[in-house]
Amino acid sequence: MIAKTxxxxxxxxxxxxxxxxxxxxxxxxxxxxxxxIEYINPQGGTHTFDAHNLNLILIGKLRGDLFAxxxxxxxxxxxxxxxxxxxxxxxxxxxxxxxxGKFIVPFGSFNVNHPAWINxxxxxxxxxxxxxxxxxxxxxxxxxxxxxxxxxxxxxYDVWAVNGLAGAPGGDLRGMRDNLIDVDKSKSLGGxxxxxxxxxxxxxxxxxxxTYNDSLGLGVTMIGADAAFQRSGFEIKGEVVQATQQAPGGDLxxxxxxxxxxxxxxxxxxxxxRYSQMDFPGASNRDLREISAGVSLYPSDIGALRLxxxxxxxxxxxxxKDNQFIAQFTVGF
Amino acid sequence: xxxxAKGSKETPLVGxxxxxxxxxxxxxxxxxxxxxxxxxWSTNCGRCHRVRAVDAYTASQWESVxxxxxxxxxxxxxxxxAVREFLVGAAQARERAASSAAxxxxxxxxLASRGNVGVVPLDSRCCDPTVGGAIFKAQCxxxxxxxxxxxxxxxxxxxxxxxxxxxxxxxxxxxxDSLLQIVTAxxxxxxxxxxxxxxxxxxxxxxxxRGLKP
Numbered sequence: 355m356i357a358k359t360x361x362x363x364x365x366x367x368x369x370x371x372x373x374x375x376x377x378x379x380x381x382x383x384x385x386x387x388x389x390x391i392e393y394i395n396p397q398g399g400t401h402t403f404d405a406h407n408l409n410l411i412l413i414g415k416l417r418g419d420l421f422a423x424x425x426x427x428x429x430x431x432x433x434x435x436x437x438x439x440x441x442x443x444x445x446x447x448x449x450x451x452x453x454x455g456k457f458i459v460p461f462g463s464f465n466v467n468h469p470a471w472i473n474x475x476x477x478x479x480x481x482x483x484x485x486x487x488x489x490x491x492x493x494x495x496x497x498x499x500x501x502x503x504x505x506x507x508x509x510x511y512d513v514w515a516v517n518g519l520a521g522a523p524g525g526d527l528r529g530m531r532d533n534l535i536d537v538d539k540s541k542s543l544g545g546x547x548x549x550x551x552x553x554x555x556x557x558x559x560x561x562x563x564x565t566y567n568d569s570l571g572l573g574v575t576m577i578g579a580d581a582a583f584q585r586s587g588f589e590i591k592g593e594v595v596q597a598t599q600q601a602p603g604g605d606l607x608x609x610x611x612x613x614x615x616x617x618x619x620x621x622x623x624x625x626x627x628r629y630s631q632m633d634f635p636g637a638s639n640r641d642l643r644e645i646s647a648g649v650s651l652y653p654s655d656i657g658a659l660r661l662x663x664x665x666x667x668x669x670x671x672x673x674x675k676d677n678q679f680i681a682q683f684t685v686g687f
Numbered sequence: 688x689x690x691x692a693k694g695s696k697e698t699p700l701v702g703x704x705x706x707x708x709x710x711x712x713x714x715x716x717x718x719x720x721x722x723x724x725x726x727x728w729s730t731n732c733g734r735c736h737r738v739r740a741v742d743a744y745t746a747s748q749w750e751s752v753x754x755x756x757x758x759x760x761x762x763x764x765x766x767x768x769a770v771r772e773f774l775v776g777a778a779q780a781r782e783r784a785a786s787s788a789a790x791x792x793x794x795x796x797x798l799a800s801r802g803n804v805g806v807v808p809l810d811s812r813c814c815d816p817t818v819g820g821a822i823f824k825a826q827c828x829x830x831x832x833x834x835x836x837x838x839x840x841x842x843x844x845x846x847x848x849x850x851x852x853x854x855x856x857x858x859x860x861x862x863x864d865s866l867l868q869i870v871t872a873x874x875x876x877x878x879x880x881x882x883x884x885x886x887x888x889x890x891x892x893x894x895x896x897r898g899l900k901p
Contacts, residue, residue: 382751384744413755421754445754448764466759472736500763506722506730510761548761552730584734587843618843655737655845655876686736 383414387425388686390470397677405431406470406682409438419446439491453496456534458489460498460512460546461560462593463580464612465490471686474616475646476662479593479630481610486562486576486595487528492516494541506552511545518542518564523572524601527608530566538568555583560595572600587618609633616650624650626662643667648680657685724773724883727766729829729841734760738845741878746778773883777873780881784872819895822888826880827896835899845876853899866893 387410395401408428415421424440441455460466465488467473482488494516500508520537521530542564550556563575575598582591592613599606612630619625628646648662660682668676732738744752753774757767824833830845832838835852842849851857861869870889873879880889 382747384748384751413751415751415754423755443758445758451758467735498758498761500761502763502765506726508763621848652737655739
């Protein structure tokens with residue numbers, strides 16, 4: 355019922371926008387985007403170049419307060435082509451924006467801030483790979499906004515209703531994305547509530563719940579928290595997520611966590627360290643650890659060359675040796 | 688019918704719903720004093736990515752970028768309006784200055800005696816340090832720092848870094864006309880203030896900057 359109410363009222367508001375908003379030609383329609391090229395040398399594996407992604411983003415105002423954005427992603431030299439997002443946003447009210455279409459689900463921080471030119475460490479942290487399956491985008495409606503909470507500080511919120519994950523009982527959550535035309539009657543509902551302070555810290559909590567297998571009535575619920583602090587070139591942030599996935603044999607718990615810190619020594623040099631882990635109690639081969647350490651070199655404000663060594667730890671027998679050296683050149687244009 | 692996962696935690700969702708209702712009924716008068724665009728820009732844009740130079744886009748492009756980023760960063764309405772005015776306005780001022788310069792180059796004799804269009808030169812009647820200081824504090828401190836040394840809270844995210852305005856050797860190389868033009872139209876990562884400030888206010892702040900000590 356909640357999902358239906360959000361969905362129908364949002365669609366109605368968007369429809370009214372199209373009818374009532376003053377006509378205006380597209381303002382500032384522009385193509386932007388980012389690209390990411392890597393050289394990966396894994397321990398005991400084959401080293402390779404990877405044209406990891408080239409993402410083209412089209413943004414622009416359509417009519418009045420109606421804004422549109424879309425992103426097409428070419429991955430691995432064109433091996434995969436996908437629509438990362440394509441949405442309409444209605445931005446008329448002070449404290450409320452309505453987004454409809456395909457959007458990146460704003461659970462936590464990393465899922466939204468995953469692009470390589472923003473993410474200061476190459477690759478996804480464990481926990482945002484197989485627990486929350488970043489990049490997780492979905493189709494539906496989202497209400498988003500902010501309210502002042504002191505000078506230059508604010509409380510922000512996101513509430514969304516989407517098709518949700520769909521897949522086999524007890525299956526890998528990552529493989530449950532792309533439920534573009536919903537295979538069942540159930541929708542997924544979620545939200546994120548955050549406090550952003552002008553001194554540089556942000557703290558937030560997220561929740562996501564829905565049915566992933568309608569025939570057996572199996573659901574998945576995720577809860578998460580993220581926090582960050584930035585000041586004078588120093589940054590520390592972390593995020594935790596826990597998924598409770600119902601399965602025929604009992605609930606599966608999937609936990610993920612990462613912490614990351616960096617310091618902009620000079621305008622062109624930023625060392626960064628990240629630790630991440632993922633625990634699947636009862637499934638030991640999914641208990642993974644990672645430490646990535648390296649530097650980002652910034653030749654300009656749009657590009658970065660990142661040189662990192664990633665130490666992977668996997669609790670399995672025999673132990674997997676897959677540490678990696680990664681050189682990544684990324685541009686946000 | 689919407690189906691929550693069995694055993695899911697509905698309490699957070701109810702809380703979010705209640706918050707949403709509260710946000711919708713908060714009257715505008717109950718909200719905070721309006722922030723400056725420079726403050727919003729310096730405290731928010733560097734949270735996720737390297738801060739873009741203010742001359743990276745045209746005014747119409749900044750309009751779309753600001754809408755996109757304000758939505759993504761979940762800025763408040765007033766913050767969005769302030770940073771839009773700051774970046775779009777600066778780009779418009781820059782475009783006007785470029786247009787005027789092009790026009791001046793076509794008509795050098797008629798405009799030569801007026802100096803740069805939109806810039807009021809310093810003269811003996813200028814200026815009041817309290818006025819310039821107040822403008823500096825509101826518009827410049829975020830990047831240049833309270834002493835003008837280029838060490839404001841936003842400085843770390845900027846490449847190139849903000850200029851050290853208290854560096855006497857550096858400032859001696861810049862004429863008053865150059866400073867007036869930079870403040871009006873912007874340069875590198877610094878936005879122009881030709882739309883935000885009147886020519887007289889630009890003059891006041893330049894005079895204040897001239898008085899900064901190392």
